[in-house]
Amino acid sequence: MKTISLFLFSMILACSNTTSDSRVGSYEESxxxxxxxxxxxxxxxxxxxxxxxxxxxxxxxxxxxxxxxxDLEKTHGKVKQLVSRYNGILQSDRSGKGxxxxxxxxxxxxxxxxxxxxxxxxxxGVAYFDQNDITQQDVSEEYVDLEARLKAKRELENRYLxxxxxxxxxxxxxxxxxxxxxxxxxxxxxxxxxxxxxNQVSYSTIHLYFYKTTTDKGITTSYGQKMWNAxxxxxxxxxxxxxGLLHIWPFFVILLLAVFGVRKYLxxxxxxxx
Numbered sequence: 623m624k625t626i627s628l629f630l631f632s633m634i635l636a637c638s639n640t641t642s643d644s645r646v647g648s649y650e651e652s653x654x655x656x657x658x659x660x661x662x663x664x665x666x667x668x669x670x671x672x673x674x675x676x677x678x679x680x681x682x683x684x685x686x687x688x689x690x691x692x693d694l695e696k697t698h699g700k701v702k703q704l705v706s707r708y709n710g711i712l713q714s715d716r717s718g719k720g721x722x723x724x725x726x727x728x729x730x731x732x733x734x735x736x737x738x739x740x741x742x743x744x745x746x747g748v749a750y751f752d753q754n755d756i757t758q759q760d761v762s763e764e765y766v767d768l769e770a771r772l773k774a775k776r777e778l779e780n781r782y783l784x785x786x787x788x789x790x791x792x793x794x795x796x797x798x799x800x801x802x803x804x805x806x807x808x809x810x811x812x813x814x815x816x817x818x819x820x821n822q823v824s825y826s827t828i829h830l831y832f833y834k835t836t837t838d839k840g841i842t843t844s845y846g847q848k849m850w851n852a853x854x855x856x857x858x859x860x861x862x863x864x865x866g867l868l869h870i871w872p873f874f875v876i877l878l879l880a881v882f883g884v885r886k887y888l889x890x891x892x893x894x895x896x
Contacts, residue, residue: 786798
C-alpha cells in the first residue's frame with residue numbers, strides 16, 4: 623500500500639513540474655513574439671504612452687466685471703497702476719459713449735497666481751457690480767492627453783527617420799517622407815493647441831467694463847433745451863408738410879378741374895330744365 627502511495631505522489635509531482643515548465647515556456651515565447659516588429663511595408667503602429675501622473679491641475683480663469691464709477695479717469699488710472707503692480711498686461715483699452723453714459727472697456731491678462739488679488743483690488747470701493755462673473759475651466763485632462771499624444775507622435779517620427787536612413791529605393795524614400803509629413807503636421811497642430819492651453823493657464827483674463835452716467839445736472843437748461851428742440855422739430859414738421867404738398871400738386875390740379883367740370887355740367891342741366 624505504501625508503494626502505491628509513493629508512486630501516485632511521484633506522478634503528481636511530475637505533472638505539476640511539466641505544467642509549470644509549459645507555462646514558463648509559453649510566457650517566454652509570448653515575450654519573444656511580442657518584440658517582433660510588424661511586417662507591413664513602412665507602417666509603424668503608434669504606441670500610446672503610459673498614463674502620466676497628474677501633478678497639478680490646469681485651470682483657465684476668466685473674470686467679467688461691470689460697474690459704475692463717478693470718475694472715469696481716476697478709476698482708469700487706478701486700474702492701470704494695479705495691472706502694472708501685479709505684472710499684468712493691458713491687452714486692449716477702448717473708450718466710447720453710449721446712451722447717457724461714457725465707458726471704458728479693458729481686457730487684462732494677468733499671471734494666474736495674481737488673478738484673485740487683482741480682482742479684489744479692483745473691487746475695493748465698488749458699492750455695486752452690474753456684473754461680477756468668475757469662471758474656472760479645468761483643462762487638465764486635455765492637457766495631459768495632448769502631452770501623451772505628442773510624445774507618442776515624436777517617438778513615431780524618430781522611428782520613421784530611422785527607416786528613412788535604411789531605405790534603399792526612391793519609392794521607399796517617398797513613401798516614408800509622405801508619412802513623416804503627415805506626422806509632422808499632427809505634431810505641429812497638437813503643439814499649437816498645447817501652447818495655447820499653457821498660455822491660457824499661465825495668464826488669466828479679466829474683461830473690465832466701467833462707466834459713468836452723463837445726465838445733465840442743470841434742470842432749467844435741460845428744460846429750455848427740450849423746448850428749443852420741440853420748436854425746431856415743429857418747424858421741420860411744417861416744412862416737410864409743405865414739401866409733401868408740392869410733391870402731389872398734379873393731383874390738386876386734376877381735382878380742381880374735375881370739380882369745375884361737374885359744376886359746369888350741373889348748371890347746363892339746370893338751364894335745360896328751365
